[in-house]
Amino acid sequence: GAVVSQHPSWVICKSGTSVKIECRSLDFQATTMFWYRQFPKQSLMLMATSNEGSKATYEQGVEKDKFLINHASLTLSTLTVTSAHPEDSSFYICSATRGGVNEKLFFGSGTQLSVL
Amino acid sequence: GEDVEQSLFLSVREGDSSVINCTYTDSSSTYLYWYKQEPGAGLQLLTYIFSNMDMKQDQRLTVLLNKKDKHLSLRIADTQTGDSAIYFCAESIMDSSYKLIFGSGTRLLVRP
Numbered sequence: 001g002a003v004v005s006q007h008p009s010w011v012i013c014k015s016g017t018s019v020k021i022e023c024r025s026l027d028f029q030a031t032t033m034f035w036y037r038q039f040p041k042q043s044l045m046l047m048a049t050s051n052e053g054s055k056a057t058y059e060q061g062v063e064k065d066k067f068l069i070n071h072a073s074l075t076l077s078t079l080t081v082t083s084a085h086p087e088d089s090s091f092y093i094c095s096a097t098r099g100g101v102n103e104k105l106f107f108g109s110g111t112q113l114s115v116l
Numbered sequence: 117g118e119d120v121e122q123s124l125f126l127s128v129r130e131g132d133s134s135v136i137n138c139t140y141t142d143s144s145s146t147y148l149y150w151y152k153q154e155p156g157a158g159l160q161l162l163t164y165i166f167s168n169m170d171m172k173q174d175q176r177l178t179v180l181l182n183k184k185d186k187h188l189s190l191r192i193a194d195t196q197t198g199d200s201a202i203y204f205c206a207e208s209i210m211d212s213s214y215k216l217i218f219g220s221g222t223r224l225l226v227r228p
Contacts, residue, residue: 043220050186
């Protein structure tokens with residue numbers, strides 16, 4: 001089946017630094033990738049939708065200058081948390097799809113971000 | 117607006133059946149999904165059902181959809197300890213982004 005690889009699995013960083021998370025579709029071309037955030041014991045919240053070659057569409061309340069998303073190729077999307085603060089500590093998950101209403105979403109294994 | 121609700125917790129004995137329920141509000145949903153999340157891991161797609169179906173069975177999993185009541189359920193037969201996880205239902209919204217709206221997740225605990 002289709003595989004989505006997310007890296008790193010976990011990262012600890014100092015407050016004020018930036019962190020980049022990668023999401024790769026390993027055996028298919030992902031026209032659309034999604035980024036989610038999950039707080040402890042809560043559901044996934046969609047942060048943004050990114051289509052290859054165009055600017056990401058952010059959900060209401062998500063700061064686009066803080067969470068930079070790049071989808072430069074059909075197999076790679078990156079999420080950069082800029083000037084991270086402790087409140088950004090969370091579990092971030094990406095998903096990818098070939099596109100089209102009949103296509104399933106495939107999820108990465110997630111990245112646990114801890115900001116000290 | 118779009119909203120998906122689930123009960124937070126379910127505890128069953130090993131070997132029994134588990135039924136996890138979900139309600140949603142958007143009548144334009146096209147697909148409804150069940151995902152499993154084990155601790156510290158990403159989501160695993162368990163099964164999905166198209167909105168014009170009433171039931172789908174896949175080995176130990178049975179999905180029932182009552183579109184009139186906007187109610188979705190997941191039945192796990194012969195529940196095993198390895199089934200202990202958080203289960204999320206999600207609906208897909210038929211717009212240009214095909215985004216998913218997730219429920220809050222139901223934590224299933226299987227007792228030996």
